Amino acid sequence: MSSWGKRKAVVAVNIPGMAPYAVTMAGLKAPRGRVDLAGAGLPALVSTTDPTDIEILWDEVPSLESQVAQRMDDAMQGQRALLSQAHQMQEQMMEAAKNAGANPAGAGGAPAGPAAEMMVENAKRALAYVTDPAMREMLIKQYHAAGIRIDDDEST
Amino acid sequence: MALGRQRPRGNAPGLRATALVIDADPPVSGRALWGSSAKGTVTILIDDGPDGPICVARDFKLTEDRWLVRGMEIPVSLDPSRPERFEVEWDAIPSIEERVAANDPTLADPVATRGRIAAALESAGVSGPAVGVGRRGLTGGIAVSTNGDPQDRLREAVREAAQKPAPPGKQRAVVVIATATSSGDTSSAEGFDASVNGPP
Numbered sequence: 001m002s003s004w005g006k007r008k009a010v011v012a013v014n015i016p017g018m019a020p021y022a023v024t025m026a027g028l029k030a031p032r033g034r035v036d037l038a039g040a041g042l043p044a045l046v047s048t049t050d051p052t053d054i055e056i057l058w059d060e061v062p063s064l065e066s067q068v069a070q071r072m073d074d075a076m077q078g079q080r081a082l083l084s085q086a087h088q089m090q091e092q093m094m095e096a097a098k099n100a101g102a103n104p105a106g107a108g109g110a111p112a113g114p115a116a117e118m119m120v121e122n123a124k125r126a127l128a129y130v131t132d133p134a135m136r137e138m139l140i141k142q143y144h145a146a147g148i149r150i151d152d153d154e155s156t
Numbered sequence: 157m158a159l160g161r162q163r164p165r166g167n168a169p170g171l172r173a174t175a176l177v178i179d180a181d182p183p184v185s186g187r188a189l190w191g192s193s194a195k196g197t198v199t200i201l202i203d204d205g206p207d208g209p210i211c212v213a214r215d216f217k218l219t220e221d222r223w224l225v226r227g228m229e230i231p232v233s234l235d236p237s238r239p240e241r242f243e244v245e246w247d248a249i250p251s252i253e254e255r256v257a258a259n260d261p262t263l264a265d266p267v268a269t270r271g272r273i274a275a276a277l278e279s280a281g282v283s284g285p286a287v288g289v290g291r292r293g294l295t296g297g298i299a300v301s302t303n304g305d306p307q308d309r310l311r312e313a314v315r316e317a318a319q320k321p322a323p324p325g326k327q328r329a330v331v332v333i334a335t336a337t338s339s340g341d342t343s344s345a346e347g348f349d350a351s352v353n354g355p356p
Binding site: 020024039043047048056 | 314
């Protein structure tokens with residue numbers, strides 16, 4: 001396996017159950033393609049008697065390809081979680097609007113007073129999670145139907 | 157965090173301030189200390205600038221004796237009308253060996269340091285300048301990643317390490333490369349520097 005030249009490095013050592021500490025490694029040599037893309041650190045062995053005696057287990061570091069795939073998967077999961085959170089907040093607001101006496105069909109008046117302000121604030125927060133224009137438009141229509149007055153330009 | 161400013165000593169123009177290092181290229185090791193290859197970019201945040209928080213970057217000759225890392229608080233002097241020409245007060249900065257010996261949190265816990273920098277930028281209302289690509293290739297950037305919390309990932313990795321067997325006389329650990337010298341060769345440094353500086 002090819003590698004980059006030796007470098008002087010400072011590594012943060014995280015041993016389970018202990019506070020992390022810094023160690024200088026005078027001749028760190030990283031094999032090509034073995035990077036900590038995920039930010040999860042690099043597996044290592046540390047001497048039980050000399051905390052500065054560190055061996056990085058490069059063979060256990062996932063390949064660049066698998067780390068990229070993992071990052072993409074994490075990103076997609078993050079987006080799904082945000083969307084689900086927005087939906088949840090929307091449902092809670094619809095429920096709150098009903099309880100506050102608003103007309104969900106939009107035929108009557110909007111809720112007034114602190115309850116209305118609270119619902120508008122909640123709607124803004126929920127919309128902040130939604131970047132897709134179509135989804136935003138749909139949510140805003142539903143808010144309007146629930147008597148919550150919010151425009152797209154004031155939701156960001 | 158209090159990154160204050162004060163009047164300069166003597167008749168020097170401008171301000172002396174404490175700045176947070178947002179990003180810093182690694183120093184060039186051993187050889188290649190001449191010319192532009194020894195230069196690297198240092199980006200700082202002064203949250204009490206003359207007109208509010210400022211985030212500025214400047215190139216310096218960076219060596220093992222002038223080794224800055226993200227999250228350090230460093231003394232700087234600057235002319236308020238040209239803050240991008242700030243000067244680092246190098247004599248006041250402890251050597252890397254001294255900082256390692258002191259278990260400086262920027263070195264012992266670089267992952268938490270990244271979070272602290274993101275929080276400082278957010279608090280200062282600075283959304284993040286284009287500091288992601290330094291002179292020596294990818295330096296990780298300062299954008300706040302929404303793809304999971306790096307501290308969570310590190311904690312998970314440490315938890316996993318605790319479950320794995322280790323040979324006699326050894327114990328499992330997870331190391332994060334806090335900083336490492338650069339060869340000065342931009343063509344070969346990117347992958348390693350991604351490792352050093354964490355995810356973009």
